[in-house]
Amino acid sequence: MTSDVAVQLVDERLAADLGIVPERLDAGRLRAAYPRRAFVDGWRIPVDCSDGQTRRVDLLIGSAFPAAYPRTALVDRPDDLEWPHVEGDGVMCLLPIHAEVDAGDPAAVAVNLLARSARLIEELLSGDIVERDFREEFLTYWFYGSDFGAPKVRSLLRPGGPSRMVRVWRDRAGAMTVAEDAATLERWLANLSGSPHARKTCRHEPAALVWLPTPPVPADYPIIGADVVTLAATAGPGASGIVEELAAATVDNALVVFGAEGRGGAGLIAVETTVAHRRSGARGGTEHPLTQGFRAAPLPAGVAASRMFSAAPVRRLQVDRADARWIHGRGRDPRLERLIASTVVVIGCGSLGSSVAARLARAGVGRLHLVDNDALAWSNVGRHELGADCVGFNKAKALAERLRREFPHMDVAGHDLGMHVLLSHHERLLIDADLIVAATGSWGAEGALDRWHVATGRNVPIVYGWLEDLALAAHAVTISKTGGCLRCGFGPTGVPLLPALDWPSGRTEHEEPACGNHYQPYGAVELGFAVDLVATTSLNALLERPAESVEHVWLTARANAVAAGATLAETLTRRSNQVPLGGGLVTAPWPKGCEHCTNAINLAA
Ligand SMILES: [Zn+2]
Numbered sequence: 106m107t108s109d110v111a112v113q114l115v116d117e118r119l120a121a122d123l124g125i126v127p128e129r130l131d132a133g134r135l136r137a138a139y140p141r142r143a144f145v146d147g148w149r150i151p152v153d154c155s156d157g158q159t160r161r162v163d164l165l166i167g168s169a170f171p172a173a174y175p176r177t178a179l180v181d182r183p184d185d186l187e188w189p190h191v192e193g194d195g196v197m198c199l200l201p202i203h204a205e206v207d208a209g210d211p212a213a214v215a216v217n218l219l220a221r222s223a224r225l226i227e228e229l230l231s232g233d234i235v236e237r238d239f240r241e242e243f244l245t246y247w248f249y250g251s252d253f254g255a256p257k258v259r260s261l262l263r264p265g266g267p268s269r270m271v272r273v274w275r276d277r278a279g280a281m282t283v284a285e286d287a288a289t290l291e292r293w294l295a296n297l298s299g300s301p302h303a304r305k306t307c308r309h310e311p312a313a314l315v316w317l318p319t320p321p322v323p324a325d326y327p328i329i330g331a332d333v334v335t336l337a338a339t340a341g342p343g344a345s346g347i348v349e350e351l352a353a354a355t356v357d358n359a360l361v362v363f364g365a366e367g368r369g370g371a372g373l374i375a376v377e378t379t380v381a382h383r384r385s386g387a388r389g390g391t392e393h394p395l396t397q398g399f400r401a402a403p404l405p406a407g408v409a410a411s412r413m414f415s416a417a418p419v420r421r422l423q424v425d426r427a428d429a430r431w432i433h434g435r436g437r438d439p440r441l442e443r444l445i446a447s448t449v450v451v452i453g454c455g456s457l458g459s460s461v462a463a464r465l466a467r468a469g470v471g472r473l474h475l476v477d478n479d480a481l482a483w484s485n486v487g488r489h490e491l492g493a494d495c496v497g498f499n500k501a502k503a504l505a506e507r508l509r510r511e512f513p514h515m516d517v518a519g520h521d522l523g524m525h526v527l528l529s530h531h532e533r534l535l536i537d538a539d540l541i542v543a544a545t546g547s548w549g550a551e552g553a554l555d556r557w558h559v560a561t562g563r564n565v566p567i568v569y570g571w572l573e574d575l576a577l578a579a580h581a582v583t584i585s586k587t588g589g590c591l592r593c594g595f596g597p598t599g600v601p602l603l604p605a606l607d608w609p610s611g612r613t614e615h616e617e618p619a620c621g622n623h624y625q626p627y628g629a630v631e632l633g634f635a636v637d638l639v640a641t642t643s644l645n646a647l648l649e650r651p652a653e654s655v656e657h658v659w660l661t662a663r664a665n666a667v668a669a670g671a672t673l674a675e676t677l678t679r680r681s682n683q684v685p686l687g688g689g690l691v692t693a694p695w696p697k698g699c700e701h702c703t704n705a706i707n708l709a710a
Pocket of ligand 1: 589697698
């Protein structure tokens with residue numbers, strides 16, 4: 106349906122419903138009334154309200170109508186920010202931003218929207234929803250009342266009480282980043298810039314976070330500095346004390362972040378005082394307006410507060426949350442507290458390990474140690490998390506640097522270490538971890554890790570991940586405190602005893618034209634399933650340690666395996682009677698009782 110036809114249908118329907126020809130708004134009147142919007146057509150409709158007044162409502166359509174829904178605006182309205190859901194130009198917020206409407210019946214959509222608008226006006230007149238909605242959706246109304254054009258304050262703060270002193274850093278353009286303490290702020294900036302130097306050059310100042318018992322309504326929004334003190338006082342004497350402490354710290358402009366729980370979770374807003382600009386002193390030097398008249402520090406706290414939070418206007422700023430809880434789940438993922446507090450060591454940062462590490466970072470694991478003693482080669486680039494810009498660099502260190510830049514709130518360290526040096530000189534890394542992920546593809550390395558694991562009592566679970574030929578199957582084995590060790594499923598030279606696939610006419614390993622360099626021809630896409638398997642197994646092991654060692658296998662569809670010359674191995678079907686024909690996940694018990702771990706258990710007993 107074209108826009109013209111849709112407009113005609115709406116016009117006819119309005120005339121029929123209202124019994125009059127509705128007033129049409131031409132382009133000139135639309136531009137004058139709604140200069141920030143791109144409405145192309147509209148009608149002005151009188152609505153009789155229960156208080157005896159008639160209020161005019163505009164029905165407005167944009168160029169995407171009827172695919173996009175029309176808007177309504179209240180022409181006869183109270184002052185800005187007296188009614189929620191009515192923007193400064195009168196446009197009413199009735200539908201969620203991504204609401205879908207029936208484009209095939211534009212007249213019904215228009216009439217429905219008008220009816221909703223009339224209902225909203227009645228609710229606003231009755232007053233019941235005014236304060237409630239201002240509070241529940243306070244970030245929206247703060248946005249309408251904020252200083253347009255001012256950069257948002259970037260927040261790394263944990264959004265919750267109690268009120269407390271925090272730190273703020275201003276960049277050259279005046280944009281602010283606020284964090285719990287100096288160390289967090291400095292580390293975050295160093296991670297983001299990729300330069301440890303940023304830690305030293307960053308100058309930060311005290312700021313305050315005031316946690317309010319309930320979100321503010323527009324009447325509470327600070328206009329002058331003194332209003333900041335009034336609003337903080339609603340959070341109790343502790344909050345007032347914090348604001349006084351901030352004033353006594355005599356920073357030029359004071360930043361106070363306010364937080365509260367709205368309907369959709371915690372929200373943050375910020376106010377910056379603009380009072381304190383240095384000016385020339387009477388004797389030619391500069392005097393600070395906050396300390397003027399007081400020769401010696403300290404300035405009495407009450408005096409500092411009254412000068413800092415004076416009659417000068419404040420800037421009302423929006424806050425952009427950049428804290429871990431927001432980034433990894435918008436504050437709504439209950440698993441996150443556990444993950445943020447977790448430490449994972451990933452040994453082997455090749456095609457599998459590097460992508461598993463990146464997944465764990467995205468999931469919100471708070472601390473990662475990446476271990477690999479290999480440099481990235483051109484032949485790795487096609488299926489590695491890192492690309493051409495990292496060729497020649499140590500895989501673990503380069504990946505750690507990249508993840509720190511992408512997730513500056515995280516703690517990611519890269520270690521250029523082989524397994525034997527790790528075990529002999531850096532055992533602490535392993536002992537302190539909540540989970541170890543091993544994806545080295547080397548039996549020499551993982552056999553040694555398993556011996557260490559068994560000898561030290563298997564206190565930290567290890568997830569071992571590896572691929573079969575052509576990446577047609579992948580394994581993730583979690584070795585727990587009880588059940589088998591890794592060795593239980595491998596022969597003495599590292600031959601897997603429990604493959605998922607057999608290769609009746611030979612395996613597929615290829616050799617480079619160089620001595621002893623074997624590789625497996627598979628691509629980044631086939632690898633994806635293996636990454637998912639090992640990352641999922643790792644995440645599950647972190648959230649709930651499996652009671653006993655267990656194996657998860659990902660298997661390609663049977664037809665793919667057959668086409669490649671492989672058959673389903675009896676060693677898999679024997680352990681699980683649920684191997685899906687179309688490919689997928691199989692969970693199987695991991696064998697136990699090898700000589701190696703049985704002896705260790707006997708020794709411990
Ligand atoms: Zn064993």
